[in-house]
Amino acid sequence: MKPQELEDLYIRSLDIPMTNVEKENFMNELHAHPEFAKQLAMHKKVRDLAEAKTPASFGPYFASKLMHKIENTGVVIDRQIFSFFKRFQLAALGMIVALIILNVALTDQVSLPSILGLDRTATPTTEEAVASFDFFESLNENL
């Protein structure tokens, strides 16, 4: 086993226990090269020193300060509005579907524009009616 492999195996053993075979090989290598023992002990020390000494905290008033922030910056209102609309989203969707079905049932021409109420040929706007009005033609018809 190369020194690099020995080091890798030791570091891994700090997270995942070695198998019996690995342990035996490791101990044999260590007996053969006792100078590595110091190197490996350093890794153990690094691991021990990295561990948090005390539980982390943002102080005793963290929750109170946060609640104050949530209640006073519109976060609560935003959530209430969202929840309100969420509650009625199914009803709104049902209403839209019902309107489309009603529109299909009442229309003569079943086409997408007429279903969606975009069919402009059925009822021309005032501007369209004025633009298409031929004064002389209507005069002849009346005579």
Place this chain on the structure above:
Amino acid sequence: MINQYSDEELIAGARKGEMAAFKLLVERYEGKVAGVIKPMLGDIPQALDVAQEVFIRFYESLDKFKGESSLGTYLIRIAINLSLNEIKRNKRKDKLFSHLEKGQNVKAEESVQDVYEMVHHEIDKLDAEFKTVVTLRMIEGYSTEETSKILNIPLGTVLSRLARAHKKLKDALEKHKML
């Protein structure tokens, strides 16, 4: 009182608008969130803002939380993502003001006397991808499986990042003759 209710009960209460229930959840998980944010960001004023943002995001997405992972894991994931964003933002800022801060960094290094402080100072200098793994596994003591699950990376990646971080830390401490 804090242990009287389960997470599910408190979440249900918070969804109904009971702020006291949400406050209990904050008190329950503040330590876990701090345990991730503090080592990731160090002692900077923005760390508190990031921690508050974690819980505000959770509050806003209460209805979306399906409980597929535990609440602790969910909050830690948010904390890590927001911390990484903050680190990126700080890096950009550091680039802009690097000439001004060079002197300060040397001073900070000189003031570190204790070997414990030195280890954490060196952890602070690790790249973000190593720092997240080191924070969860080595500092906070999550298992390698939990770390892999929280970060959503393979177990092998966790182990290789830990090994590389270990070597970097050991080399740094040897260089400073701290070990």
